[in-house]
Amino acid sequence: MTSQPSPASPSTPDHLNWTIDQIRALGTVTDIATVGQIFGLPRSTAYAMAQADTLPVPVIKIGSRYRVSVTAIIAVLTATHPNRRPPAT
Template sequence: MPSPDQWTEDAIRALGTFTTLQTAARIFGISQATAYRLARDNEFPVAAIKVGGGWRVPVAAILAAAHLPTGDATTAT
């Protein structure tokens, strides 16, 4: 898994539709303990969704927070 300074747009997109809270925390450069606290308090940088015993984060939200396109649409010429 890339280190925080190695997360590229392609690497984030390759995660799929959702990723784990731990992976999202690495992308944002947040410690795991802080990420869980922020998610629990509804203060994580993007939406974090509690699913069963774990947390999931939409990859589109991570892309949007990084000011990257969230869709696969191409620009028409």
């Protein structure tokens, strides 16, 4: 479902390797495990935050599955990194 970037080095956190283009390539929505990787969270923490509604992005619950809008992820990342351009509309 999702492709993950390869770590640049063993000491580099995975979330530092996600580019905006790689995130856009995920499609319209992605799963919580991928959101966790993007934000540098362990999978269990990302799921706990989704259940508690404390992730920095809105979570969509479809049945027993959680999904997050890729546009929302990009908006949060570009808002917290002023050198990055906002997503194209």
